[in-house]
Amino acid sequence: xxxxxxxxxxxxxxxxxxxxxxxxxxxxxxxxxxxxxxxxxxxxxxxxxxxxxxxxxxxxxxxxxxxxxxxxxxxxxxxxxxxxxxxxxxxxxxxxxxxxxxxxxxxxxxxxxxxxxxxxxxxxxxxxxxxxxxxxxxxxxxxxxxxxxxxxxxxxxxxxxxxxxxxxxxxxxxxxxxxxxxxxxxxxxxxxxxxxxxxxxxxxxxxxxxxxxxxxxxxxxxxxxxxxxxxxxxxxxxxxxxxxxxxxxxxxxxxxxxxxxxxxxxxxxxxxxxxxxxxxxxxxxxxxxxxxxxxxxxxxxxxxxxxxxxxxxxxxxxxxxxxxxxxxxxxxxxxxxxxxxxxxxxxxxxxxxxxxxxxxxxxxxxxxxxxxxxxxxxxxxxxxxxxxxxxxxxxxxxxxxxxxxxxxxxxxxxxxxxxxxxxxxxxxxxxxxxxxxxxxxxxxxxxxxxxxxxxxxxxxxxxxxxxxxxxxxxxxxxxxxxxxxxxxxxxxxxxxxxxxxxxxxxxxxxxxxxxxxxxxxxxxxxxxxxxxxxxxxxxxxxxxxxxxxxxxxxxxxxxxxxxxxxxxxxxxxxxxxxxxxxxxxxxxxx
Amino acid sequence: xxxxxxxxxxxxxxxxxxxxxxxxxxxxxxxxxxxxxxxxxxxxxxxxxxxxxxxxxxxxxxxxxxxxxxxxxxxxxxxxxxxxxxxxxxxxxxxxxxxxxxxxxxxxxxxxxxxxxxxxxxxxxxxxxxxxxxxxxxxxxxxxxxx
Numbered sequence: 224x225x226x227x228x229x230x231x232x233x234x235x236x237x238x239x240x241x242x243x244x245x246x247x248x249x250x251x252x253x254x255x256x257x258x259x260x261x262x263x264x265x266x267x268x269x270x271x272x273x274x275x276x277x278x279x280x281x282x283x284x285x286x287x288x289x290x291x292x293x294x295x296x297x298x299x300x301x302x303x304x305x306x307x308x309x310x311x312x313x314x315x316x317x318x319x320x321x322x323x324x325x326x327x328x329x330x331x332x333x334x335x336x337x338x339x340x341x342x343x344x345x346x347x348x349x350x351x352x353x354x355x356x357x358x359x360x361x362x363x364x365x366x367x368x369x370x371x372x373x374x375x376x377x378x379x380x381x382x383x384x385x386x387x388x389x390x391x392x393x394x395x396x397x398x399x400x401x402x403x404x405x406x407x408x409x410x411x412x413x414x415x416x417x418x419x420x421x422x423x424x425x426x427x428x429x430x431x432x433x434x435x436x437x438x439x440x441x442x443x444x445x446x447x448x449x450x451x452x453x454x455x456x457x458x459x460x461x462x463x464x465x466x467x468x469x470x471x472x473x474x475x476x477x478x479x480x481x482x483x484x485x486x487x488x489x490x491x492x493x494x495x496x497x498x499x500x501x502x503x504x505x506x507x508x509x510x511x512x513x514x515x516x517x518x519x520x521x522x523x524x525x526x527x528x529x530x531x532x533x534x535x536x537x538x539x540x541x542x543x544x545x546x547x548x549x550x551x552x553x554x555x556x557x558x559x560x561x562x563x564x565x566x567x568x569x570x571x572x573x574x575x576x577x578x579x580x581x582x583x584x585x586x587x588x589x590x591x592x593x594x595x596x597x598x599x600x601x602x603x604x605x606x607x608x609x610x611x612x613x614x615x616x617x618x619x620x621x622x623x624x625x626x627x628x629x630x631x632x633x634x635x636x637x638x639x640x641x642x643x644x645x646x647x648x649x650x651x652x653x654x655x656x657x658x659x660x661x662x663x664x665x666x667x668x669x670x671x672x673x674x675x676x677x678x679x680x681x682x683x684x685x686x687x688x689x690x691x692x693x694x695x696x697x698x699x700x701x702x703x704x705x706x707x708x709x710x711x712x713x714x715x716x717x718x719x720x721x722x723x724x725x726x727x728x729x730x731x732x733x734x735x736x737x738x739x740x741x742x743x744x745x746x747x748x749x750x751x752x753x754x755x756x757x758x759x760x761x762x763x764x765x766x767x768x769x770x771x772x773x774x775x776x777x778x779x780x781x782x783x784x785x786x787x788x789x790x791x792x793x794x795x796x797x798x799x800x801x802x803x804x805x806x807x808x809x810x811x812x813x
Numbered sequence: 814x815x816x817x818x819x820x821x822x823x824x825x826x827x828x829x830x831x832x833x834x835x836x837x838x839x840x841x842x843x844x845x846x847x848x849x850x851x852x853x854x855x856x857x858x859x860x861x862x863x864x865x866x867x868x869x870x871x872x873x874x875x876x877x878x879x880x881x882x883x884x885x886x887x888x889x890x891x892x893x894x895x896x897x898x899x900x901x902x903x904x905x906x907x908x909x910x911x912x913x914x915x916x917x918x919x920x921x922x923x924x925x926x927x928x929x930x931x932x933x934x935x936x937x938x939x940x941x942x943x944x945x946x947x948x949x950x951x952x953x954x955x956x957x958x959x960x
Contacts, residue, residue, distance in 0.1 A: 596901075600873065603900025604829060607921035611835035614925050618842045647922045650900075 272569045279561040287553045295546050302538060311499045314511035314524050318497035321463070322513040322522045324451050329410055329518055332365060332443060333425055337408065340429035340439050348373050348382065348429070348437060355384040367447035369422060374400060374438040385442070387417055394440070399426045403438045410518040413445055413473040413483065421445040421482060423473075449474055452522075462525045465515075466490065473520060491521070581782055599650035606646050613639040664811045666701040667709065669741050670734050676713040677732070680721060687726045696735040703811040708783045715780045716745050716803045723749025723801060739809055740789075746802035752795040760793060788812025819844040821936045822864065826856040826882065827871040827898075836925075843929050853877030857885055860893065867935035869928070870915075872899035872906060880913055887914045892942045894935035898923055 339357060340348075347353045354371055361368040370385020378395030394400040402409035403426035411424040426440045452463050452474060464476035470490045472480050479486045488510070491500065497513035503525075511524040617636040620626045670693075677684075677691060684691055720730045724747045733744035752760060761781040784791040789807040823845050827833045830851060837847040848863070850856040854877055860868065868886060872879035879897060886893050897910045900921040907918040916938070917931050 600901040603921045604832070607900060607923070608829060608832045608835070610922035611832055611839065611925075614839050615835045618839055622842065643922050644924075647920070651920060 272565055275568070276561060276565040279564060280557060283557045283561060284554065287557060288550065291546070291549060291553070295542065299539070299542060302542075307501075310509065310526060314499050314509065314526060315497055317463070317524055318499075318511045318513045318522060321452055322497060322515055325448060325465075325515050325520065325522065326518075328367075328447065328451065329425070329515070332367065332441070333408055333410065333427070333517075335361065335365060336425055336427045336439055336441055340427050340437075345429075345431055345437065348439070351382055351384065354382050358384045361441070367443045369416070369442040369444050371442075372440045374440055376435050376437070380440075381437075394438075399424045399440060400438055402426065403428045403440075404436070408517075410520075412467040412469075412471065412519045415483065416442065421473075445474065461527075462523075464523055465520045466523060467519045468521065469519075479523075479525070486523075488523070488525075491523075577778060577782065581779060595653050599654045602650050603647065606643050606650070610640060610643045610647075613643070664703050664705055667704050667706055668699060668701050669709070669743055669807070670695045670699055672706060672709045673713055673732055673734060673743065676710055676717060679714065680717060683721060684730075687721075687728075689721065689724060689727070690729045692729065692731040694731060694733040694735075699734055699736055699741055700809050702741050702807055702809045704787050704807060708787060709807075712780050712783050712787075712805065713743070713745070715777065716805075719777070720745055720747035720749065720801070720803075723747050723751075725749070737806065740806045741809060743805045743807070744802060745805075746800060748800040751797040751799050751801055752793070753797050757793065757795055761791075786812075819933075819936075820846070821866045821932060822846045822848070823932055824848050824850060824856060824859060824863075824865045824868045826850045826853065826868065826874075826879075828852060828874045829871075839925055840929065840932075843925070845929070845932060853879075853882035853885075856882060857889070860886055861889060866894065866939045867932045868893060868895045869898050869932070870895055872897055872910070873901050880909060883910065883913050883915055892939060892946070894939050896928075896931050896935060898928070 343353070343357070354373070358368060358371040361371070370383065370387070370389075372380050372383040372385070372389060374380050374394045378393050378400055380390055380392045380394060383389045383392075399409050399411045402411075407428045409424075409426045411426075413421045413423045416422045422442045422444060424440055424442050426438050429437045429439060431437065448465070452465070462477040462479060464479060464486075465473040466486050466488075467473055468490065470485050470488075472482055472484055472486045475482050476486065479488050488503070491498065491510070491512045493514055494512075495514070497511060499509065499511045501507070501509050503510045506527065509526045511526075513522045514520075515522060613636050617633060617640070620629050620632045620636065626632065673695075674693075677693075683689070717730065717732075724730060729748045731744075731746050733742070733746075735742050761777050781791055784805055784807075787807060788811075789805055791806075792804045793801065794804070795801040821844075823840060825833050825837050825840070825847055826849075827836075828851050833849045833851065837849050840847045848859060848865070850859055853874060856868070856870075859865075870879050870883060870886075874882070877885075879899065883895055883897070886895060891914075894916045895914070896917040896919060897907075897915050898919045898921060899906070910918050916935055919928065919931065
């Protein structure tokens with residue numbers, strides 16, 4: 224009975240048992256206070272709070288995450304668009320610049336050849352020396368010109384100046400000649416010249432008054448165009464090159480084939496302006512192309528997808544890290560706040576319920592008090608009559624001479640009078656006990672209060688042969704407190720002790736001073752309380768007595784002790800007994 | 814307990830006839846001179862007609878209740894010694910009774926010896942007051958007559 228096994232202060236959770244860790248509950252157990260969960264299994268009502276917790280959590284998370292994800296998604300999409308727009312712009316600009324330069328350079332040379340055909344007379348054109356001078360002027364002024372020749376209407380080259388001896392060569396079958404004859408001017412595809420250097424030719428037709436014509440033909444070194452193309456600063460994996468309309472590479476390419484061989488890329492459809500096409504192959508290559516006007520050339524720029532997205536991927540990682548971090552942060556905050564909220568709601572509810580119970584109980588006690596007072600009064604009057612009648616008989620027995628069976632009669636009457644006295648005691652105590660429901664503070668000796676309470680239970684104690692030991696200290700300071708409420712407190716606890724002990728059980732009462740307080744200890748050697756139940760013993764509606772208990776007694780006791788400024792603790796060991804310790808201040812609580 | 818006359822006159826007021834009949838007889842046995850009344854109005858009349866050394870009064874009575882009767886009795890005769898004897902023994906009632914000028918407050922059922930002792934005390938008090946009043950009166954007369 225005296226073994227201190229588990230001292231449990233009111234509402235203090237024991238850290239002992241961690242049973243019932245279902246996996247589904249594991250997370251909640253980590254987050255929520257232990258008590259919250261343990262009691263969820265015990266009290267049905269708590270499921271409501273758990274549901275509320277889930278609702279709050281999910282709703283808040285939804286509301287918090289939705290904008291986060293939407294914003295991140297929009298951001299991601301827009302950023303992707305930006306990146307695309309940026310590299311498209313890059314390619315378009317390069318395309319535009321280079322194609323314009325190429326057009327200009329070729330146009331320039333075409334124009335100068337046309338000028339020559341207008342300025343020079345037939346004789347001058349056919350004059351070898353004169354043509355040589357013209358070529359040297361062209362080389363100086365424009366550059367790129369390799370040779371110059373004049374072909375007559377039969378396709379024979381009449382005059383030629385340049386590094387080779389090509390006079391008299393027949394050009395009838397050559398496209399440059401045929402095209403010039405038909406259209407008046409022509410720019411050819413690239414071909415390998417006699418020096419094994421890539422060239423292209425420009426031909427211009429000159430009509431003569433006699434209905435005949437000459438064709439001026441100039442060969443231009445590709446080196447010049449190549450230089451113009453490669454002035455564009457490009458990344459390592461980018462490629463810029465020219466193909467013909469039939470798909471033959473006109474300039475060297477990094478990755479699309481060899482010069483003058485078919486490029487490993489389809490010829491894009493004609494478009495007047497530069498175009499940018501994405502994903503032209505499996506690796507997601509981006510292609511930009513532009514048809515060069517009046518030439519068989521198509522300027523092509525390719526960019527590897529990898530390059531385009533490399534920098535984007537870097538940003539994407541940052542985005543994801545940001546998303547995960549903020550998501551985690553939100554989760555923690557939401558978990559914490561919804562747990563706090565639900566806990567407070569629950570505590571508020573609990574307070575309200577216990578307050579309600581207290582009020583109800585107080586009302587009930589007040590009603591019982593009034594009833595008891597009137598019953599006591601109604602009983603006192605007949606008791607008084609019995610008392611007086613018996614007294615009268617006793618007087619007669621005492622004073623009348625030769626009263627028959629005097630001694631027996633006197634004994635019987637005295638017994639009646641004693642019984643009446645006992646009845647009177649009971650009604651007086653009942654009146655005193657129910658008298659005060661509101662707090663009324665007066666100096667009290669706890670020993671007296673406790674004895675008074677015990678006197679109510681003496682009959683039951685005698686009946687069941689329960690031993691009551693009083694261990695009262697000799698000097699106990701009076702405490703300023705409320706008699707009625709103290710009586711209720713002690714009666715509740717002693718009643719519990721009586722309910723717990725078997726017949727011939729023991730109940731020990733200790734009253735002793737303790738440092739401006741008085742300590743009352745009520746212990747029994749009854750059945751004891753299990754540690755799990757001990758935790759909830761002061762909670763409203765917690766009862767182990769099934770149908771017999773309202774579960775309110777100790778809850779109200781706890782409330783009363785608090786109201787009087789005291790503390791109540793309980794020690795118990797299953798099978799050995801229970802010990803309630805109430806410490807009350809000697810001065811009135813503020 | 815001797816059956817000797819003490820020369821104490823007591824008025825017993827209670828609506829319970831069974832109670833008063835028995836109690837009055839026992840009091841007489843103990844040498845008291847007892848008159849009985851079963852309600853407040855009758856008691857007032859009797860107290861005016863006779864001089865009583867003590868009044869034993871019940872609180873809860875039909876008609877005029879004990880407190881009211883007490884007040885009127887004392888209004889007529891401030892020297893009257895009233896002992897309240899009631900079954901309605903709440904603290905509030907007793908405080909009210911004492912404030913109204915009762916000499917004593919007792920609860921039913923009462924022990925006859927205690928009650929008789931209280932009546933004896935009431936009688937002594939009454940005698941003292943009466944003697945004091947007579948002396949006052951004598952002094953007054955002496956002063957007035959100039960003896």
